[in-house]
Amino acid sequence: MTTVLKTEDLRKQFGELTAVDDVSIEIDDGDITSIIGPNGAGKTTFYNLLTGVLEPTDGAIWLRKDGELADITDAPPHEVANAGLSRSYQITNVFEGLTVRENVRVARISHENQRLDFRSRAGSDEALEADIEELLSLTGLTGIADTKCDTLSHGEKRTVEIALALAIEPSVFLMDEPTAGMNPTEVTEIVSLIQQLDTNLDATFVVTEHNMDVVTDISDRIVVLAEGAILADGAPEDVLTDERVTEAYLGSEAV
Known part of the structure; x- marks a missing residue:
């Protein structure tokens, strides 16, 4: 597999608050990667950094373009999109x-x-x-x-x-809570659509999602963020049975 999106020591601070804390990750083509975490874990901020909506305090972001990883760390949103990184939002737009x-x-x-x-x-x-x-x-x-x-x-x-x-025509598609607000029938339809698109397109899908049934159904890999840092990263069967992940969600109704 080939790395299509990469971050190294990516960090975002808002005053004394560290929303994303030295996140280093490589996203490979061929996988659907789900990024989950409790509310306030840094998922939305991480997406905003990847898409150029926010500038990182430190670290770097690379996106594969024309066969090579290109540095998009300081690129504005329209340049990030033109380079092949697309995003759908939690609120319909x-x-x-x-x-x-x-x-x-x-x-x-x-x-x-x-x-x-x-x-x-x-x-x-x-x-x-x-x-x-x-x-x-x-x-x-x-x-x-x-x-x-x-x-x-x-x-x-x-x-x-x-x-x-x-x-x-994205090479990487970030999906932000694709099933938010949906009824069970709509959730089933969107899950099926994501799986079909993953099969039929060259785009690599990265998903944040609160519905753990959806995460389990679609994910080849799960990355868990907690307090802005990576808590766990691996195959669904390993991550979802990790005691650290269970503790991070203890008392939380959704992930």
Whole structure:
């Protein structure tokens, strides 16, 4: 396997608070890696560092691009995205007044750095439209492609957000609580979608998730953060039976 994302001694301090504490990790292609931890463990801050939303206090971040690891430590978010690191958020982030197809079109044109009005390109660019149809098919959205997003269910909106993140053709896809707020049926559907995408795409998936059934179902590897530092790292069957992990979650309703 090949390392596609790497951090070395990554640290983020907010005054006297150390939110991410010297985290060194290598993410390999071919694995779905879940990053879990109690509330306040540093998961969101870690994601924000990886995507350029926050600048690290210390340490370095590398992302594989064009066959080699490139330093993206100080890169702004748009450069990180262009380099191939995409993210979906815990709070759904779609254009509510547009259709599913129009949302995907906006994301795809943005990736191509097109400055033309997205509506004017509808149907006029065969390659663009083919890409959009492929994304809709990959994510199971073809049947609701012309439905406005403000009428969709929560689970459908989350799926649209996944399609938008995939529109930039990421090499690494960070998924932030993909099943948050979903009912059991929607959770099952999203888990199935993640597994299908992992099989069908070259992208490497990294997931933060509170639902431990989901973590167990999708993960090849689990990394546990506690107080900003790595507490455990390994195969699910080893990590989830680790006494240190059990103690970290003692009294917590979710991970």
